[in-house]
Amino acid sequence: MPERESMDFDVVIVGGGPSGLATAIRLRQIAIDRDVELTVCVLEKGSEVGAHILSGAVVETRALDELLPNWEGLGAPLNTPVRKDRFVFLTERRAIPFITPPQMHNQGNYIVSLGNLCRWLCEQAEALGVEVYAGFAASEVLYDDMGAVRGVATGDMGRKKDGSKGPNFEFGMELHATQTVFAEGCRGSLTKQLFERYDLRSGVDPQVYGIGIKELWEVDPAKHHPGLVTHTVGWPMDLKTYGGSFQYHFDENLVSIGFVVGLDYSNPYLSPFEELQRFKTHPAIRDTFVGGTRISYGARAISAGGFQSIPKLTFPGGLIVGDAAGFLNVPKIKGTHTGMKSGITAAEAIFGVLQGEISNPVEANEYPERLKQSWVWEELYRERNIKPSFHWGLIPAMIYSGIDKILLRGKAPWTLHHRPDHLCVRPAANCKPIEYPKPDGLVTFDKLSSVFLSNTNHEEDQPCHLTLKDEALPVALNFKKYAGLEQQYCPAGVYEYVEAEGKMGLQINAQNCVHCKTCDIKDPSQNITWVTPEGSGGPNYPNM
Amino acid sequence: MKILVAVKRAIDYNVKARPKSDGSGVELANVKMSMNPFDEIAVEEAIRIQEAGIAAEIVAVSVGPKQCQETLRTAMAMGADRGILVETDEEVQPLAVAKILKALVEKEAPGIILLGKQAIDDDSNQTGQMLAALLKWGQATFACGVEFAGEELKVNREVDGGTQSISVKLPAIITVDLRLNEPRYVKLPNIMKAKKKQLDIFSPAELEVDITPRLKLIKAEEPPVRVGGVTVADVDELVDKLRNEAKVI
Ligand SMILES: Cc1cc2nc3c(=O)[nH]c(=O)nc-3n(C[C@H](O)[C@H](O)[C@H](O)COP(=O)(O)OP(=O)(O)OC[C@H]3O[C@@H](n4cnc5c(N)ncnc54)[C@H](O)[C@@H]3O)c2cc1C
Ligand code: SF4
Numbered sequence: 174m175p176e177r178e179s180m181d182f183d184v185v186i187v188g189g190g191p192s193g194l195a196t197a198i199r200l201r202q203i204a205i206d207r208d209v210e211l212t213v214c215v216l217e218k219g220s221e222v223g224a225h226i227l228s229g230a231v232v233e234t235r236a237l238d239e240l241l242p243n244w245e246g247l248g249a250p251l252n253t254p255v256r257k258d259r260f261v262f263l264t265e266r267r268a269i270p271f272i273t274p275p276q277m278h279n280q281g282n283y284i285v286s287l288g289n290l291c292r293w294l295c296e297q298a299e300a301l302g303v304e305v306y307a308g309f310a311a312s313e314v315l316y317d318d319m320g321a322v323r324g325v326a327t328g329d330m331g332r333k334k335d336g337s338k339g340p341n342f343e344f345g346m347e348l349h350a351t352q353t354v355f356a357e358g359c360r361g362s363l364t365k366q367l368f369e370r371y372d373l374r375s376g377v378d379p380q381v382y383g384i385g386i387k388e389l390w391e392v393d394p395a396k397h398h399p400g401l402v403t404h405t406v407g408w409p410m411d412l413k414t415y416g417g418s419f420q421y422h423f424d425e426n427l428v429s430i431g432f433v434v435g436l437d438y439s440n441p442y443l444s445p446f447e448e449l450q451r452f453k454t455h456p457a458i459r460d461t462f463v464g465g466t467r468i469s470y471g472a473r474a475i476s477a478g479g480f481q482s483i484p485k486l487t488f489p490g491g492l493i494v495g496d497a498a499g500f501l502n503v504p505k506i507k508g509t510h511t512g513m514k515s516g517i518t519a520a521e522a523i524f525g526v527l528q529g530e531i532s533n534p535v536e537a538n539e540y541p542e543r544l545k546q547s548w549v550w551e552e553l554y555r556e557r558n559i560k561p562s563f564h565w566g567l568i569p570a571m572i573y574s575g576i577d578k579i580l581l582r583g584k585a586p587w588t589l590h591h592r593p594d595h596l597c598v599r600p601a602a603n604c605k606p607i608e609y610p611k612p613d614g615l616v617t618f619d620k621l622s623s624v625f626l627s628n629t630n631h632e633e634d635q636p637c638h639l640t641l642k643d644e645a646l647p648v649a650l651n652f653k654k655y656a657g658l659e660q661q662y663c664p665a666g667v668y669e670y671v672e673a674e675g676k677m678g679l680q681i682n683a684q685n686c687v688h689c690k691t692c693d694i695k696d697p698s699q700n701i702t703w704v705t706p707e708g709s710g711g712p713n714y715p716n717m
Numbered sequence: 718m719k720i721l722v723a724v725k726r727a728i729d730y731n732v733k734a735r736p737k738s739d740g741s742g743v744e745l746a747n748v749k750m751s752m753n754p755f756d757e758i759a760v761e762e763a764i765r766i767q768e769a770g771i772a773a774e775i776v777a778v779s780v781g782p783k784q785c786q787e788t789l790r791t792a793m794a795m796g797a798d799r800g801i802l803v804e805t806d807e808e809v810q811p812l813a814v815a816k817i818l819k820a821l822v823e824k825e826a827p828g829i830i831l832l833g834k835q836a837i838d839d840d841s842n843q844t845g846q847m848l849a850a851l852l853k854w855g856q857a858t859f860a861c862g863v864e865f866a867g868e869e870l871k872v873n874r875e876v877d878g879g880t881q882s883i884s885v886k887l888p889a890i891i892t893v894d895l896r897l898n899e900p901r902y903v904k905l906p907n908i909m910k911a912k913k914k915q916l917d918i919f920s921p922a923e924l925e926v927d928i929t930p931r932l933k934l935i936k937a938e939e940p941p942v943r944v945g946g947v948t949v950a951d952v953d954e955l956v957d958k959l960r961n962e963a964k965v966i
Contacts, residue, residue: 180906220729221749289747306905330902346905391738426738468735628749630731713731716747 177326179347182212182304183527185324186354187311187363189217190226191287192495192512193356194294195240199520201301211527213303214348215295216327218310218688220709222295225688227387227473227717228287229419229429229506231255231279231402235548236513241297250289253423255279256400261457263408268457274574276504276556279402284423286716287509310705314363314370315347322490324349325363328705333634352523352537353491356516359474360690361497362703371488378481379593380499381560383415384691386449386472386664387431388623389717392465397426405458406567409451414438415563418452419506420461427468428461429717433506435477435563436594436695440604441658445472445691447609450617454610462616470626471717472664472689477503478591480557486544487536494519502552504559504574511549518543561589598697601656620666624685628713629665631684631706638706639667639681639692646700647679655697662691687712718828718887720763720772722797723818724756724779726788727838734838736937743838743937752788755833757795758893761900762863763831764796771865772829774798778821780814782806786916793911794903800916805928813921813928815847820924822852827888829870834859834892845892855885859894 184200186193197213204211219225232251237244244251258280260273295305312328324347331342355364359382368374403420410416415435422428432449453459476482476499483500486493494500494515501508522540529535544550563570612618631638641647651657652670659668665685670677688711693703728734729749737744752760763775777792779785780803789800803817822830835842849856857863861880862873874881875894921928949955959966 178906180909220731220751224749286747292747304909306908308903309905327905341899341901343902343904348905466735466738626733628729628731628733713729713749715732715749 177344177347179349182214182348182350184211184213184352184354184523185348185350186213186215186356187325188356188358188361188495188497189215189219189222189291189295189305189307190356190358190495190512191291191294191509192358192497192516193354194222194291194298195236195513195516196354196356196494196520197298197303197305198240198294198301199517200524201298201303203520203524205301209528211524214350215298215303215305216309216311216325216348217305217307218705218708219307219711220713221292221307222305223288223292224307224713225711226288226291227385227471227712227714228509229421229431230285230287230509231282231421231507232285232287232290233282233507233510236510236517240513240517247297248293250293251283251285253284253399255282255284255402257398257402259401259403261403261405263405263455263457265408266456268405268455274504276502277404284400284402284421284429286424288714289716290509308709310708311363312345312705314353314366315349317490320489322353322367322488324353328708330707332636332707334636336636339634351490351527354519354523355491355493355497356495357497359476359496359501360693360703362693362705364493364497365693367488367491367493368484371485373484373486373488373493377484378478378591380476380478380482381591381594382436382691382694383433383475383477384436384445384472384662384664384689385431385433385475386445387429387470387717388449388467389469389715390428390430390462390465390467391426392428392461393463394426396461396465397428398422399424408455409448410434410567412567414440414443415560415567416448418449420458428465430462433475436474436691437592437597439597439599440607441598441601441655442604442607442661444607444609444661446620446623446664447607450612451609453616459616467618467626469715469717470623471687471712471714472691474690474694475506475508476501477560479503479560480553481588482591483553486541487538489536492519492523492537492540500549500553502556504556511552514547514549515544518547518549558587558589561591595695595697595699598655598658598695600654606656620664624665624687627665627687628715629685629687629711630713631686631710633684635707637681637683638704638710639683639686640702640704642700642702646698648677650698651696652677652679659692659696659701662695664689664691668692718772719774719776719825720766720829720831721776721778721818721822721825721827722756722759722763722792722831723814723833723844724760724777724788724792725753725833725836726750726779726781726785727753727836730754730837736939740936740938742934750784752791753833753836753838755835755837755893755895757900758895758897759831759833759891760792760795760797761898762891762893764901765898766829766863767796776801776825776827778803778818780805780809780817789916790908790911791903793914793916794908795901796907799914802916802918803921803924804918805921807928808930809928810930810932811841811843812847812931813926814844815851816926817921817924817928818844818848819851820926829888830890832890832892834894845890849890852890854888854890856890856892857883857885858892860891861894861896863891863897
């Protein structure tokens with residue numbers, strides 16, 4: 174395409190989350206150390222770095238300590254050390270305290286807003302000479318004649334809904350690089366294409382996922398206990414569905430509350446959004462939020478496959494870091510430290526590659542090798558059997574996890590396997606509809622007023638970024654057989670079945686999308702493909 | 718001719734503004750900020766005037782904290798030639814901004830000053846008018862169309878129920894309305910180039926402007942939540958409710 178301009182960099186990084194920014198920082202640190210020129214560029218689809226980041230988050234500082242040992246002096250926004258860990262089993266009326274499982278101990282960790290941590294990492298990166306471009310989505314992978322990745326292109330701006338050029342139309346840019354790093358986080362849209370193109374997932378388990386719905390509250394100061402971490406399992410999930418909550422008290426009267434549901438759930442009537450709302454009505458939970466204000470709302474998928482789902486990490490011209498590759502420690506629900514460490518490791522390997530005499534883009538084979546020697550591998554290997562054991566239901570899984578963890582110390586001579594999430598849905602006819610309580614407007618809310626708080630927005634007149642391979646399938650299959658499950662799982666009310674002139678059709682309110690990627694994962698026939706909308710569209714999370 | 722265009726760093730239009738819990742103002746911590754959308758339209762108009770060969774240079778000006786440099790970089794990435802930041806962490810009200818702009822006009826001698834008609838944070842809609850009074854220049858507010866006719870500007874203005882056409886002599890002040898134009902997308906290479914453009918920083922004191930606020934904010938609060946209507950059975954109940962619940966009769 175001759176109309177597109179291009180720019181050249183040594184390394185282009187797709188995604189300004191903790192993993193991408195750690196990669197960028199480490200690359201520039203080494204370059205400055207060795208006094209060599211190295212141009213590094215980060216592309217972020219959010220309107221600013223942090224705008225699309227949604228996490229818990231209790232963060233282990235292990236990777237940050239390695240990357241920026243002086244983080245405290247540099248003013249990193251880690252203000253609330255964890256003071257108390259609670260692990261609770263809920264029944265409908267009661268809360269039964271459990272011993273906190275060993276992997277859930279949080280001594281020495283901090284409760285943060287990951288979005289704010291990323292904003293700070295971005296400042297550090299820019300100070301080291303990284304070019305960060307927010308508001309630009311990488312929409313296309315570029316390949317050279319040899320079939321190697323030679324960069325990415327940003328999306329066109331100003332295209333109209335029907336695909337034609339609007340009055341302010343601008344072509345996207347090509348960003349060429351010797352190495353391209355994909356740090357798109359869970360279910361990256363370009364990463365997904367790379368999996369196929371280079372067959373990176375052959376011989377590994379399918380990736381499995383969870384969806385995390387989160388709200389940020391400012392609570393009554395009398396009910397705020399800075400440093401308090403609470404996790405629950407049990408109600409409102411039935412014993413067969415993987416799910417649990419987190420509640421973190423931090424900074425000034427802020428509480429993060431969230432609910433994670435495994436996307437291997439089987440009942441198409443299940444609504445992760447409503448589960449969080451219902452969860453908040455529990456007698457042991459509700460009181461914290463009475464009299465408080467909900468500040469923000471959002472959702473994001475997480476990778477839950479762990480060790481056995483890690484794909485091949487490199488290909489000619491590039492590599493994958495962070496949650497895009499699935500480095501999340503599932504029982505801990507922590508992926509920031511492992512993601513950052515993968516970025517640091519990748520940077521060191523890339524530097525080695527770039528220093529050699531190269532004409533063609535090569536593969537940074539050293540990256541997976543180094544990673545296998547690092548604590549990331551060890552940590553993920555140890556936890557590999559916990560999540561899959563939940564296929565047996567909560568109680569057997571907890572017993573199994575206890576045995577695996579304490580008796581076998583993660584060294585069990587077997588590995589349990591995963592089934593892809595979209596194959597786990599059962600026909601609606603075999604399932605019971607779920608009746609969720611009505612919102613009270615004080616502690617629980619409806620979906621639309623919630624989405625409003627994500628500050629999400631997309632230019633309306635643009636091609637729909639939720640693409641269907643087969644336009645007829647939603648009604649023919651999802652509506653008829655699965656009770657229109659996308660209306661339930663989408664946390665932003667994007668999908669709506671509406672009847673017009675006696676005909677049922679799927680209406681896609683794409684402007685509401687919060688980029689959680691759940692539809693791309695859970696659609697039973699994998700008919701929905703999430704592609705990047707125009708840059709800077711999507712949520713504007715303040716400090717999620 | 719030179720164009721001076723004023724740009725304010727304001728809370729982003731996608732963000733739902735929220736008062737601080739103590740009511741002392743609007744919560745700005747960790748909130749996304751960007752260029753006031755009306756100012757973006759002003760910058761776009763300046764660029765179009767320059768592209769038409771009428772203006773030689775565009776200078777973008779912002780008043781406020783250090784982070785306003787980002788707003789100026791955005792203006793320069795769109796096409797402004799250089800930027801001036803009058804840096805202060807104090808609150809600056811419209812009169813203070815107008816005085817600062819006046820001081821800069823004396824330095825820069827522009828032929829046109831473009832501003833947004835108002836900023837979406839405080840909706841004051843005063844700066845342009847005050848500046849016109851201080852400079853004793855002609856002003857065309859709420860512009861939705863600008864055309865050059867020799868030494869004069871023909872401006873269409875948005876007024877209640879239609880548009881009004883006026884002409885003003887140069888030098889003049891134009892405050893722009895929503896429908897004037899649609900600002901262009903910023904291109905990646907231009908962001909890079911903007912980082913290298915000249916950006917001068919002054920303090921209000923260097924410009925000998927007193928920015929002491931004249932207005933005092935008493936309280937910021939959420940608008941009252943609208944409660945749903947109720948159906949009354951008869952007139953007696955209506956009167957009773959008006960008297961005892963609404964306390965209006
Ligand atoms: C509800 C929830 C709770 C969690 N709790 C914790 C916790 O307590 N502790 C913990 O350590 N971890 C937690 N995690 C996990 C943690 O958030 C992730 O592991 C971490 O964010 C992964 O970082 P990343 O940089 O790989 O990806 P992300 O953080 O997802 O960042 C990816 C970035 O890339 C951008 N991007 C994606 N595609 C493109 C594209 N094509 N073009 C341009 N930009 C793109 C995205 O906008 C985003 O900014 C939680 C996650 C969730 C969802
Ligand atoms: S449309 Fe898909 S990606 Fe967007 S919010 Fe809904 S489920 Fe998530």
